[in-house]
Amino acid sequence: EPEVTQTPSHQVTQMGQEVILRCVPISNHLYFYWYRQILGQKVEFLVSFYNNEISEKSEIFDDQFSVERPDGSNFTLKIRSTKLEDSAMYFCASSEKLSYEQYFGPGTRLTVT
Amino acid sequence: AQKVTQAQTEISVVEKEDVTLDCVYETRDTTYYLFWYKQPPSGELVFLIRRNSFDEQNEISGRYSWNFQKSTSSFNFTITASQVVDSAVYFCALRLSGAGSYQLTFGKGTKLSVIP
Numbered sequence: 351e352p353e354v355t356q357t358p359s360h361q362v363t364q365m366g367q368e369v370i371l372r373c374v375p376i377s378n379h380l381y382f383y384w385y386r387q388i389l390g391q392k393v394e395f396l397v398s399f400y401n402n403e404i405s406e407k408s409e410i411f412d413d414q415f416s417v418e419r420p421d422g423s424n425f426t427l428k429i430r431s432t433k434l435e436d437s438a439m440y441f442c443a444s445s446e447k448l449s450y451e452q453y454f455g456p457g458t459r460l461t462v463t
Numbered sequence: 464a465q466k467v468t469q470a471q472t473e474i475s476v477v478e479k480e481d482v483t484l485d486c487v488y489e490t491r492d493t494t495y496y497l498f499w500y501k502q503p504p505s506g507e508l509v510f511l512i513r514r515n516s517f518d519e520q521n522e523i524s525g526r527y528s529w530n531f532q533k534s535t536s537s538f539n540f541t542i543t544a545s546q547v548v549d550s551a552v553y554f555c556a557l558r559l560s561g562a563g564s565y566q567l568t569f570g571k572g573t574k575l576s577v578i579p
Contacts, residue, residue, distance in 0.1 A: 381565065392572060393508070393554060398565035406565040441508060449560065451498060452567060454508035 352376040354455035356442050362461045363432055371427045371458045373442030382425045383443040383452060384417065386410070393441065399425065400448075432462045465490040467557050469570035476545050477578050484540040484573045486555030497531065497538045498556040498567065508554070514538060516560070545577045 355374045363369050375382050384396040397407045399417055416428045425444075429436055439459050443452040466489040476482045488497065499511040512522065514531050522529045526543045542549055552574045556567040 383565070383567075385567075393556075393567075393569040395566035395568070400565070406563060408566065439506065443508075448565065449496065451510045451513045453510060454500075456505075456507045459506075 352378075354442055354444055354453055356440075356455035356458050358458060359456065360459045360461070362463065365434060365462055366431050369429050369432055369460065371429075371440050371442075371460070373425045373427070373455055374423050375425055375442065375444030376446075376453060377423070379444035379446050379453075381405075381445045381448055381452075382417075382419070383445075384427045385441045385443065385454075386438040387441065387457075388438045396427070396440075429460075432460075434462050436460060437462045465492070465495075465557050465559060465568050467555050467568055467570035469553075469555055469573050471573045472571070473574045473576070475576045475578060478547060479544050481541060481543050482545050482575065484542075484553050484555075484575065486538045486540065486570060488536050488538065488555070488557045490557060490559065492559045492561060494560040496558045496560060498558070499529065499538075499540050500554045500556060500569075501551045502554065502572070503551040511540075511553075542575075545575075547577050547579050550575060550577045 357372045382399040385393050387393045395408050397411045398405045414430045418426050439457045441457045442455040445452045468487045495516045497514040501509045519531050528541045530539045552572040554572045555570045558567050
């Protein structure tokens, strides 16, 4: 069964460093998303991406964040200058159609020290 | 803005008991989608069900059943004859169906522990 994959599974970085989280959505899906979950808290929406552009973003998704689909398979989230409060699990998701369910990857645990 | 409330933070049941997880949502929109996701201890989010606001039929899938009541803005999830493998955090989520609405709004989740 097709699934969303994410790399790395765990990333440790120092405050102020740039990180890139990578995702490979399900191949026939057209809508892509990033969410984050701070430990023990609820899942929060960051951004959605469709037709090679951002379709919706939350207040969390400020200028420090960017997304890109550099080729036909990868979808990346970049954090330019990480802060301690960026430590969280980051989930990538994709859906075939807007009205369909979103399938989530296994997540990347980001630890900022 | 939309909101999803899962009032039960943690529930413990003994194996084979039935358990219902509550979900109440708020939205001014008349069309929307509701979802349940399971997050086992391994951390991934597993899709369980999607429901359209215009379809109030209850659904059963094996030991799982969902009760959608638009009149009370609730979308409750029942596990019948619970098993240890059901131990997880369960999230209810809402997505509006209007143009420009892409995000899922999640509740805070209910941690279910099934004791053998």
